[in-house]
Amino acid sequence: MSAAATPAVVVTPESKAARADSRSACPAAPPEVDATTADITAAYKDAFRGHPAGVAVITAEGPDGPTGLTASSVASVAVDPPVLVFSLSTNSGSAGVVLGAPLFVVHLMDARGVALAKRFASTGSPAADDPIWGRLPSGDRYLPDAASALRCRPLSTTPIGGSTVVVAEVLDIVVGLDRGEPLVYHNREFHSLTDRSRLS
Secondary structure, three states, X not given: OOOOOOOOOOEOOOOHHHHHHHHHHOOOOOOOEOOOHHHHHHHHHHHHHOOOXXXXXXXXXXXXXXXXXXXXXXXXXXXXXXXXXXXXXXXXXXXXXXXXXXXXXXXXXXXXXXXHHHHHHOOOOOOOOOOOOEEOOOOOEEXXXXXXXXXXXXXXXXXXXXXXXXXXXXXXXXXXXXXXXXXXXXXXXXXXXXXXXXXX
């Protein structure tokens, strides 16, 4: 570590007593910041606000028609078979429809789809006859303006705290031929990645 380096601040939910015992046994240990569960939750949110994530729109057919939501938690798990994962922070509304659906479509968005990402990030979903919808060869509704559309079936759902982690197998993929710049979510805002952002 260089002399100019700034030491990291360690936030943990340990009790004060436990840290006091640890420091008495190892007086050379670096000091830690007193933290409560609320402190580590806030620090966790702050850490991930600074960690850019890709943007996806997940749609499913519900009893009242198609619905969907915007997510920044979609990630690849495996290639053979193709499996992805995402998490939902609630089990009501559009998220509840996705969790209860036998099939859903995960749309990976580029910068040209930011309007769609914002639309599905708000409450309410476009009506079934809205021109934003198209049909996959399977008959499922999807968003043709997305960079890619992956039709999926859930393999497992796991509740963790107030969220649900969904692991899904990809059954079909439609990849757009004309892609825009990548779209990322960073510090609660949408950003595009251009050639000027390349570091190597």
